[in-house]
Amino acid sequence: MNPEDFYDNTDPFVAEVWIRSLEVIFRYMDMADADRVRGTIYLLKGDASLWWEEAEQGVNLATSTWKGFKRVFYDKYFRSDVCSRLKREFISLRQGDFAVVEFVQKFDRDCHFVPLISKDVAENLRHFLDGLRPTIRQDVMLVDPTDYTTVVARSY
Template identity: 45%
Template sequence: MDPKEFSGTTDPMIAEGWIKSIEVIFAFMELQDADRVRCATFLLTGEARLWWESASVLTGEFMTLRQRDNSVAEFVRKFERGCHFVPLIDNDAWEKLRHFIDGLRSILRRDARVASPTTYAVAVSRVLAAEQDQREIESDRQGKRPYQAP
């Protein structure tokens, strides 16, 4: 059936067109959801493949991206790029906030939940500050307090 590979894009219309083209094939083949996911991931290349590999859990209709060893800034970039492919998260402020917090490393996730942010932008700001605090705590533990101008 000659399915096309997908290397990623920031244009949601192109991504949606690719999805629709492979859905036609999947419907013809009468594939179940799990098989559809496996077949679709086989067709991902380039940035789309990297994005998929950084995603760890498929929960219902949503992909939860995990921070792992990325800095908060890098995680935010990946998360925002990934949201382009999941409009149900991108277009729902509460879902976007929830998925962002759920994807953070445990210590930052705890800090974000304690702060009780009401928007995604506030959560990003607070988590960036929490990450900086973590760096300073680690530096203090090592006896290397960073120099701060008076």
């Protein structure tokens, strides 16, 4: 496994993909919380390393958890204004001129930022269906779908 270094990036999706890629490694290697934090700090380079040097002043590494590190990391890379914008974009997401595959990709990526919808299976399904073009939604509804996988497959 060769985790990538993180140099600092203002795109919240780049930061999120990086964190998720580390979490896959951590789960596979069954790493303890403290090792996760230390390993992640090692991968911070350039401006991200400089940011951590400042942020670490308020963190006790002896008791730091992965969840705590992510909170500090997300405070930096997912500012509240960015999260608010992403939530608004998701709430107003419609298929429009997107191909179904593009709409599914955008829906799956963006729903992460609206946990009240993404964690509620029925609400997630309703929101996806509402975003589909009416002609596609009508065809999907003919099979009375009950889960997201079925809806996506039928949408294609």
